[in-house]
Amino acid sequence: MSTFKAGLEDIVALRSEICFIDGQKRQLVYRGYDISELVGKATFEEVVYLLWNGQLPAAAELERFKEQLAAEAALPEQLVDFLKASPKDAEPMAVLRTAVSALGLFDPDTSVQDREANRRKAARLLAKVPVIVAYNGRLREGKDPVPPKPELGLAANFLYMLHGREPDRMDAEIFDAALILHADHELNASTFTARVVTSTLSDVYSAVTAAIGALKGPLHGGANEQVMRTLLAIGEADRVDEWLEAALARKERIMGFGHRVYKTGDPRADYLRRFSQQLGEKRGETKWYEMSRRLEQLMYEKKGLYPNVDFYSASTYYMLGIPMELFTPIFAFSRVSGWTAHILEQLDDNRLIRPRAEYVGPRDQTFVPVDQR
Numbered sequence: 001m002s003t004f005k006a007g008l009e010d011i012v013a014l015r016s017e018i019c020f021i022d023g024q025k026r027q028l029v030y031r032g033y034d035i036s037e038l039v040g041k042a043t044f045e046e047v048v049y050l051l052w053n054g055q056l057p058a059a060a061e062l063e064r065f066k067e068q069l070a071a072e073a074a075l076p077e078q079l080v081d082f083l084k085a086s087p088k089d090a091e092p093m094a095v096l097r098t099a100v101s102a103l104g105l106f107d108p109d110t111s112v113q114d115r116e117a118n119r120r121k122a123a124r125l126l127a128k129v130p131v132i133v134a135y136n137g138r139l140r141e142g143k144d145p146v147p148p149k150p151e152l153g154l155a156a157n158f159l160y161m162l163h164g165r166e167p168d169r170m171d172a173e174i175f176d177a178a179l180i181l182h183a184d185h186e187l188n189a190s191t192f193t194a195r196v197v198t199s200t201l202s203d204v205y206s207a208v209t210a211a212i213g214a215l216k217g218p219l220h221g222g223a224n225e226q227v228m229r230t231l232l233a234i235g236e237a238d239r240v241d242e243w244l245e246a247a248l249a250r251k252e253r254i255m256g257f258g259h260r261v262y263k264t265g266d267p268r269a270d271y272l273r274r275f276s277q278q279l280g281e282k283r284g285e286t287k288w289y290e291m292s293r294r295l296e297q298l299m300y301e302k303k304g305l306y307p308n309v310d311f312y313s314a315s316t317y318y319m320l321g322i323p324m325e326l327f328t329p330i331f332a333f334s335r336v337s338g339w340t341a342h343i344l345e346q347l348d349d350n351r352l353i354r355p356r357a358e359y360v361g362p363r364d365q366t367f368v369p370v371d372q373r
């Protein structure tokens, strides 16, 4: 038997052309483009096209892609009814997981397994997931859903559907950049989940539903919501030191810090730190940014740990007026692009993903009838 590694740490499970991470050099690269080549230069739609196709779109290709997404934004009536009927206190990630699974029931291509059909399903998911998240966000606050204006683009349209008014340029650009930063991340837990499901030749909706389930956990995408809950619980910048000391003494994990791959810092956090500061200054409410800075400094001093993507995305989203419960669904909205890129790649050269376990249980037991146990 080969070597056992808890959590599959550092195990290379497959070959991929989509995303490269250098955990020592703090590098994240999509299809050969370092994120510094994309953030602030490309739109999220261009990056999705890149992830799916291996190259950036020409102007006409981008236009066609945006038209395709716009045409796919509407939700089936029955799904809107489901969102309206969902309990107001249901976790939005659970609502999203169920809604994506249900969406598969309405897609005529669900069980068609060719590349073109899978591309259509990927585009449908990318167009519809933000609408599901925004509708659910409004309904749980007792507000009517705001139908999409897809011509705004995925990022601005999401903020529009959530707030009922078009965002200004700065908010839209920062949110678009945040979507780019969350789009893909190699073989993280949810992407691995999506590839495992796909490798059985199940369908795209099953794979994305399972991936949402994996992303939901607080050790993965669920951390961003927990970070904001932490900041709110601390309340003021002058309480950070005392709070952290007590939390570490209780051996708690501090959400938004540490990473399985990045051991010298997460390059995505550099951008999100700046966005958090810019939005805090714009809103005249810099305390979440200041508290985050102090936590970052202390966590480095005390634990040698750096913030990950979830740390500053929390205060960034909060400053964009996004309710905390939607932070992880927004991560899913962006990551649909990476999940589906990996699903398509998996199907291009599929091999069932089926590792082994080292058996450490009892051996040579003999059966004892139930009345004698």
Ligand code: CMC
Pocket (backbone or CB within 6 Å): 007, 188, 218, 219, 220, 221, 222, 223, 252, 253, 254, 255, 256, 257, 258, 259, 260, 261, 303, 305, 308, 309, 310
């Ligand atoms: N707070 C306190 N201690 C920590 C933390 C943390 N956030 N992260 C790691 N450590 C400690 C851990 O206790 C361990 O110490 P020791 O060796 O003394 O037991 C050491 O650092 C190594 O931790 P590990 O659990 O072996 O590292 P891992 O690679 O399994 O964990 C992680 C990576 C992300 C699960 C972990 O850092 C963590 O739980 N972070 C908090 C949750 C979080 O922010 N998740 C988001 C991850 S990034 C984006 C995403 O995937 O969504």
